[in-house]
Amino acid sequence: MAALTLDEYRSVAxxxxxxxxxxxxxGGSGTESMxxxxxxxxxxxxxxxxCLVDVSACEPAASLLGAALAAPLGVxxxxxxxxxxxxxxxxxxxxxxxxxxxxxxxxxxxRSLEDIAxxxxxxxxxxxxxxxxxxxxxxxxxxxxxxGYRALVLTVDAxxxxxxxxxxxxxxxxxxxxxxxxxxxxxxxxxxxGKAGESAxxxxxxxxxxxxxxxxxxxxxxxxTPLPLVLKGVLTGEDAxxxxxxxxxxxxxxxxxxxxxxxxxxxxxxxxxxxxAVGGRCAVILDGAxxxxxxxxxxxxxxxxxxxxxxPVLWGLAHSGADGVSAVLGGLLDEFAxxxxxxxxPRVADFKSSGIVHS
Numbered sequence: 001m002a003a004l005t006l007d008e009y010r011s012v013a014x015x016x017x018x019x020x021x022x023x024x025x026x027g028g029s030g031t032e033s034m035x036x037x038x039x040x041x042x043x044x045x046x047x048x049x050x051c052l053v054d055v056s057a058c059e060p061a062a063s064l065l066g067a068a069l070a071a072p073l074g075v076x077x078x079x080x081x082x083x084x085x086x087x088x089x090x091x092x093x094x095x096x097x098x099x100x101x102x103x104x105x106x107x108x109x110x111r112s113l114e115d116i117a118x119x120x121x122x123x124x125x126x127x128x129x130x131x132x133x134x135x136x137x138x139x140x141x142x143x144x145x146x147x148g149y150r151a152l153v154l155t156v157d158a159x160x161x162x163x164x165x166x167x168x169x170x171x172x173x174x175x176x177x178x179x180x181x182x183x184x185x186x187x188x189x190x191x192x193x194g195k196a197g198e199s200a201x202x203x204x205x206x207x208x209x210x211x212x213x214x215x216x217x218x219x220x221x222x223x224x225t226p227l228p229l230v231l232k233g234v235l236t237g238e239d240a241x242x243x244x245x246x247x248x249x250x251x252x253x254x255x256x257x258x259x260x261x262x263x264x265x266x267x268x269x270x271x272x273x274x275x276x277a278v279g280g281r282c283a284v285i286l287d288g289a290x291x292x293x294x295x296x297x298x299x300x301x302x303x304x305x306x307x308x309x310x311x312p313v314l315w316g317l318a319h320s321g322a323d324g325v326s327a328v329l330g331g332l333l334d335e336f337a338x339x340x341x342x343x344x345x346p347r348v349a350d351f352k353s354s355g356i357v358h359s
Contacts, residue, residue, distance in 0.1 A: 127232065
């Protein structure tokens, strides 16, 4: 039976996936305070609709770093989609393309960059972590360039992986047959040796991620690729200003789905500060707790150019593969179109700060 709400997709996914996999996908860091903080921040924002506006022809289309989108919506980078469905990122790419949405492919995708690109009909970005060994990073970038990926998304809020108690308790490791197929095996060669009290993925990430990188290292990356650079994980105006000064083309305001710094600011609360700091010098994208088309509208009113949706995509994938992801994205798009009409905002540009109030 088709699900009608995101909660229904979530319930099916939870029932279908093994407990350690579900905990890996849904869990947070530390006290897991951030798993609810992002939603609470968005729920504190209320919409201020305008009346007697011609909304007979609403136009949700948007452009992001030159990519045409059906709406200002994309899929956030998430590792190992095959944990949710055997087709993995290939199914997600098909669904995102059909919805006219951006897909950000994780460095730790479980399907090859080339297979994902072959299935995609929409724009693709590649997400990266900065590794201690730079050669595997450069190899991935070259492959992404060759496969038609349009931007690089460097995650900057993970100099090390935060402690995630669910994964540690489960001794989480990847099931046999699922791995980061695009990464040199020497980087994540022991993904299957988790034990109680320790997450194999967290341990190997700590070993391989380079915690020494600074703003100065961005130039090394910029010199080696013509692809636009987007930084993911920015939560302060100070870092947003530095990013703009370093010529970054985009920022993703994100707290990593509550999986990194515990007690950090929710992304929606940080968004206005980041938008003000960059002053239009680069694109600003909100990632975190997007669960309804109204959240897209709220983000736009706060100054974002687009939003990324994360876990609900995996819920849809676990429910029914590409069809489930299509339904999840399609539902968000339908809700956003409805909000446009009921807000009296027939164009994306009509969503301004006057359209919201904090309760």
